[in-house]
Amino acid sequence: MNPAELTAYITSNFSGQLETVENDQAEPYFIVPLSDLVPFSKFIHDDPQLELNYLMNMAGVDTGEQFEVVLNPCSLVNMQRLFFKVVLDRGDPKFDTVSNLWAAANWYEREIWELYGFEITGHPNLKRFLLPDDWDDGFPLRKGWVGKNVIPLPEK
Amino acid sequence: MGIISKLPVFTENLPGGGLVTTSLNQILTMTQAKSLWYLLFGTACCAIELMATGASRYDFDRLGMIFRASPRQSDLMIVAGTVTYKMAPIVKRLYDQMAEPRYVLAMGGCAIGGGPFYYDSYSVLRGIDKIIPVDVYVPGCPPRPEALLQGCLEVGKKLRTQKLEDWSGPKNESR
Numbered sequence: 627m628n629p630a631e632l633t634a635y636i637t638s639n640f641s642g643q644l645e646t647v648e649n650d651q652a653e654p655y656f657i658v659p660l661s662d663l664v665p666f667s668k669f670i671h672d673d674p675q676l677e678l679n680y681l682m683n684m685a686g687v688d689t690g691e692q693f694e695v696v697l698n699p700c701s702l703v704n705m706q707r708l709f710f711k712v713v714l715d716r717g718d719p720k721f722d723t724v725s726n727l728w729a730a731a732n733w734y735e736r737e738i739w740e741l742y743g744f745e746i747t748g749h750p751n752l753k754r755f756l757l758p759d760d761w762d763d764g765f766p767l768r769k770g771w772v773g774k775n776v777i778p779l780p781e782k
Numbered sequence: 783m784g785i786i787s788k789l790p791v792f793t794e795n796l797p798g799g800g801l802v803t804t805s806l807n808q809i810l811t812m813t814q815a816k817s818l819w820y821l822l823f824g825t826a827c828c829a830i831e832l833m834a835t836g837a838s839r840y841d842f843d844r845l846g847m848i849f850r851a852s853p854r855q856s857d858l859m860i861v862a863g864t865v866t867y868k869m870a871p872i873v874k875r876l877y878d879q880m881a882e883p884r885y886v887l888a889m890g891g892c893a894i895g896g897g898p899f900y901y902d903s904y905s906v907l908r909g910i911d912k913i914i915p916v917d918v919y920v921p922g923c924p925p926r927p928e929a930l931l932q933g934c935l936e937v938g939k940k941l942r943t944q945k946l947e948d949w950s951g952p953k954n955e956s957r
Binding site: 756757758763766773775776777778779780 | 900901904905908
């Protein structure tokens, strides 16, 4: 399927609400409601036409206004991939784990939990692995965070 | 007689040869400077230059430098690359495990002072001299193999000035 066909197939076959983001990239891009994260992931993972069985990348984003999680699954069967993201509640950033669908999500979610402080419900093994074990200095990748050890860039 | 004639001033060449008097300190430092085994500690891109230095084109071995994977067999620790706060206790522990006399060479901007990660970084240690004493700094990002070779020769020079008593016992704590 080419990107246009892929977009049409997913929007017509997925039961929930989807927002398609127009872009000039080779992959379709969706914004999925937070409550539909797991159903949508399950749909694209299990659907025989899609079979997006491999999570290439998953990252947290802090745009300054909102928290997002971007996922980039791909299919090693059909050789196609897509992007989708969920927007989190800024006051209470929280999303459900998809690590039971894509095993790769396990470490990505740990990374997001560690560096952004998003709460991940249902994750089997939330432990630090990037920061020192005794870290207690907040979440370094959030916008506006200034830690104890950070030396800010001097003004020009 | 080739080596003997190069020995320092304490040498006495007796008539007929075969007998030499020198100080233990001199003979030990001379042999040590000629076989400076180093602990491989490549944490970032400087390690690539370190590998290039060890490979056939620049050939570390001709200085008698052979890498050891164990700190207990090493005389010199070449810290090649970025050291993070998470890595810092490990560097310290490896240094503590090295037998004296021991030397440290900080290779590249990151190991010297944080390098490009000095500002706005939450994770990078600003120089390994915050945790262990450094004998020779080799600047560069990364330094070329020639610079590293020069640095190792400087370590050799410094090693020749060492006194055995400097390394024995708890006096070393003040170093």
